[in-house]
Amino acid sequence: MKKHNFSAGPSILSPYTIEHTASGIRDLDSSGLSIMEISHRSKEFMAIMDETQQLFVELLDIPSGYSVLLLQGGASMQFCMVPYNLLQSKAAYLDTGSWANKAVKEAKFFGEVDVLASSKDTTYSYIPRDYTIPADADYFHITTNNTIYGTEIREDMDVPVNLVADMSSDIFSRPIDVSKYAIIYGGAQKNLAPAGVTFVIIKDAILGKVDRAIPTMLDYRTHIDKESMFNTPPVVPIYAALHTLRWYKEQGGVSGMYKLNVEKAGILYDEIERNSLFTSNIENVEDRSIMNVTFIMKEAYKEKEADFLTFATGRGMSGIKGHRSVGGFRASIYNAMPRSSVEALIDTMKDFEKSI
Ligand SMILES: *Cc1c(COP(=O)(O)O)cnc(C)c1O
Numbered sequence: 001m002k003k004h005n006f007s008a009g010p011s012i013l014s015p016y017t018i019e020h021t022a023s024g025i026r027d028l029d030s031s032g033l034s035i036m037e038i039s040h041r042s043k044e045f046m047a048i049m050d051e052t053q054q055l056f057v058e059l060l061d062i063p064s065g066y067s068v069l070l071l072q073g074g075a076s077m078q079f080c081m082v083p084y085n086l087l088q089s090k091a092a093y094l095d096t097g098s099w100a101n102k103a104v105k106e107a108k109f110f111g112e113v114d115v116l117a118s119s120k121d122t123t124y125s126y127i128p129r130d131y132t133i134p135a136d137a138d139y140f141h142i143t144t145n146n147t148i149y150g151t152e153i154r155e156d157m158d159v160p161v162n163l164v165a166d167m168s169s170d171i172f173s174r175p176i177d178v179s180k181y182a183i184i185y186g187g188a189q190k191n192l193a194p195a196g197v198t199f200v201i202i203k204d205a206i207l208g209k210v211d212r213a214i215p216t217m218l219d220y221r222t223h224i225d226k227e228s229m230f231n232t233p234p235v236v237p238i239y240a241a242l243h244t245l246r247w248y249k250e251q252g253g254v255s256g257m258y259k260l261n262v263e264k265a266g267i268l269y270d271e272i273e274r275n276s277l278f279t280s281n282i283e284n285v286e287d288r289s290i291m292n293v294t295f296i297m298k299e300a301y302k303e304k305e306a307d308f309l310t311f312a313t314g315r316g317m318s319g320i321k322g323h324r325s326v327g328g329f330r331a332s333i334y335n336a337m338p339r340s341s342v343e344a345l346i347d348t349m350k351d352f353e354k355s356i
Pocket of ligand 1 (some may be wrong): 009073074075076077099144145147166168169186187188190215
């Protein structure tokens with residue numbers, strides 16, 4: 001049975017990405033060689049790297065003065081690279097989940113960290129809005145989509161300092177105004193490619209303002225100067241990312257994806273509201289993620305949770321168990337998730353309700 005893949009990450013990729021990547025692994029453009037066994041300095045790979053970066057620029061409408069870096073180390077490496085390169089005296093962070101929290105922890109190695117607000121008190125069930133960003137902070141760090149908790153910040157904020165965003169799980173899900181950000185980063189494994197490549201969109205002019213010495217590999221300037229080719233880049237994930245981006249372009253770019261994402265999330269949240277067994281754990285409708293839809297069983301049906309999981313698994317639903325810190329369920333409906341799979345989940349929820 002073909003599975004409906006609701007995994008939070010690594011997660012679903014489009015059949016287009018998987019087919020084209022597999023083909024290049026066997027034989028890259030009829031060259032008789034695999035993408036895995038050619039030099040990263042070959043003209044074939046250089047063209048792949050160039051087109052991938054170019055598609056970032058085109059799809060996200062990245063203005064001049066920014067660089068697109070394709071690095072390794074995951075979003076978790078960025079938790080340390082950001083403060084290493086930017087934190088001179090003080091940084092401000094918004095604590096909206098455990099990824100945000102991990103970013104805070106790393107920043108503390110480099111200077112004073114001001115956590116402006118946190119929704120930890122309610123297991124991160126909302127996006128805090130009541131805080132003031134200190135004008136003397138070197139930057140303000142946010143996590144736009146909280147993959148574990150199902151909350152999302154979908155507006156490009158106007159802030160008085162450099163804005164840094166972890167967009168690991170919602171990059172390319174909607175149009176963004178890149179000019180409002182100093183850095184946007186993320187791991188690839190949610191909306192782009194298999195794990196192994198990390199994207200960083202960085203405004204060049206923000207660098208060179210800290211006093212400390214920065215090790216070569218952790219200095220953004222190294223990767224800007226060498227166009228992400230200082231050392232061997234993760235060639236296969238980059239090749240896969242290229243196909244995902246080509247596919248996004250075919251689908252009408254990020255505005256096309258956004259339209260589809262709003263529809264998919266809309267019908268699923270509607271069913272969660274309608275169904276007598278389930279409820280959303282995110283009260284504020286505006287805060288609900290269109291990438292990771294979390295929901296729980298109503299108090300009266302709590303003991304049916306395991307039954308629903310078994311029922312849904314039998315219907316081909318994969319990866320809908322909620323994160324252990326939240327419980328309940330989480331349907332990750334990233335860009336590559338077809339509407340038909342979301343509809344299959346909705347039918348499963350309806351049929352389970354009838355069976356009770
Ligand atoms: C998955 C995820 C991470 C961790 O990414 P790695 O590439 O595994 O380091 C960080 N932030 C967010 C928001 C995530 O969803």
